[in-house]
């Protein structure tokens with residue numbers, strides 16, 4: 293019902309999200325925040341991520357990297373180096389859940405189709421893969437293809453398995469949860485959730501790179517330039533508000549393949565004073581909000 297309302301009146305959704313950002317960030321000094329994460333789902337993402345590092349270093353941006361264990365294993369030294377440089381490694385499952393064939397992105401594994409035992413194995417081995425590189429379990433987890441796991445039952449099935457492994461937050465929910473709860477909320481007593489932030493014209497949709505030039509089923513006209521245009525509409529709105537949190541992700545192979553349009557959005561956010569943080573830095577800083585259960589405060 294509310295989802296329909298927000299689709300029909302996007303301005304309402306934007307105002308509500310801005311208001312929740314203001315409430316949640318009331319204690320922080322920096323109120324314009326960009327949480328950038330990379331889903332490194334395929335081996336092709338490794339050289340792409342390498343090609344993006346000079347931009348990140350130039351702007352002093354640290355990102356969260358969600359990679360399945362099988363991808364971490366492709367080049368452990370590279371991922372260890374990224375961790376040492378201050379980037380965050382999130383859990384993102386064990387097995388590869390997508391593939392690129394003839395330039396097309398294919399989904400090869402969905403969590404909602406796994407049995408409880410398979411889910412246990414995926415999540416446990418994911419945590420172990422990160423710990424083998426960093427020395428400790430990941431602070432955060434992202435459900436592979438999480439759009440398919442956004443029913444309350446599926447979210448509960450995954451969320452409930454995270455805290456016993458030492459995981460403090462998940463970033464696996466759709467923008468409608470951001471519009472309802474703000475940029476972070478307690479999904480359970482012992483787990484925070486950081487939902488993906490809303491788009492401008494369709495607030496309940498994710499502003500992602502995949503649907504802008506990489507999804508053969510996307511409507512025509514939704515290309516690289518439209519990604520940039522939609523981000524600029526959002527940025528123009530957000531920077532006039534006292535507080536705003538972008539929580540956006542992309543696959544490096546897509547970001548690096550957008551003929552500079554993705555880079556322009558990052559430079560624009562940086563130029564407008566948005567502070568880039570990793571998801572875990574944000575979680576640690578803002579979990580002290582009174583809306584958060586005491587057990588979750590760092």
Ligand SMILES: [Zn+2]
Nearest residue numbers: 331333436437
């Ligand atoms: Zn993924």
